[in-house]
Amino acid sequence: MLVLLDNGHGGLINGNPQTGSRRSHKLPNGARLYEGEFNRAIVNGIIQELTFLNIPYVNITPEMRDVTRTTRIRRANAYKRVRNVFLISVHCNAGGGKGFEVFTSRGRTKSDLIANTFAQEFTKVFTDRRLRTDLSDGLLGKEANFDILKKTAMPAILTENFFFDNREEVENILMTREGRQNIVDFHVNAIVKVKEEIFMEAPVLLN
Numbered sequence: 001m002l003v004l005l006d007n008g009h010g011g012l013i014n015g016n017p018q019t020g021s022r023r024s025h026k027l028p029n030g031a032r033l034y035e036g037e038f039n040r041a042i043v044n045g046i047i048q049e050l051t052f053l054n055i056p057y058v059n060i061t062p063e064m065r066d067v068t069r070t071t072r073i074r075r076a077n078a079y080k081r082v083r084n085v086f087l088i089s090v091h092c093n094a095g096g097g098k099g100f101e102v103f104t105s106r107g108r109t110k111s112d113l114i115a116n117t118f119a120q121e122f123t124k125v126f127t128d129r130r131l132r133t134d135l136s137d138g139l140l141g142k143e144a145n146f147d148i149l150k151k152t153a154m155p156a157i158l159t160e161n162f163f164f165d166n167r168e169e170v171e172n173i174l175m176t177r178e179g180r181q182n183i184v185d186f187h188v189n190a191i192v193k194v195k196e197e198i199f200m201e202a203p204v205l206l207n
């Protein structure tokens with residue numbers, strides 16, 4: 001199995017946010033959350049754990065600048081002939097809500113099973129936090145017409161990890177070490193489950 005990782009938007013270059021509009025309120029210490037920084041922190045945390053687990057991955061957007069969606073899709077599709085490949089695009093939500101949601105493209109695909117696994121693993125780590133679902137197909141993921149999900153040639157999901165315009169979530173989860181680690185952990189737990197239960201690959205014995 002190969003995991004393609006995508007961190008949404010641009011990060012910070014020389015202290016300048018590349019997608020400055022996607023930011024939180026000012027915290028008491030003057031810091032802000034920038035979505036592009038957060039997405040990269042989560043992807044880097046996942047990368048560290050996948051390294052320890054000996055699970056192959058490719059970060060398709062290692063740059064700090066905001067890579068266009070067309071380029072992200074082209075980079076992902078370079079791996080379309082790889083067996084058991086799937087893509088995770090990591091984001092943080094806005095719009096005044098709270099909780100976690102995971103998206104797939106429309107229609108019934110393997111992505112729905114992968115998204116369902118991510119949602120289940122979210123609820124195991126964040127037992128008292130809201131999972132935003134759309135149970136129309138009996139699975140826990142939601143559907144959306146996002147290019148990165150629709151135009152990629154392999155199963156693809158997009159995780160929206162809490163809301164950067166929700167003060168409580170920013171201060172208690174998104175801008176805390178424990179909160180970010182928990183987000184990394186449920187992504188990694190889900191990747192391992194996808195490998196064993198959806199792609200049905202036996203675990204590699206590490207010694």
Ligand SMILES: [Zn+2]
Pocket residue numbers: 008009035091092093
């Ligand atoms: Zn985003």
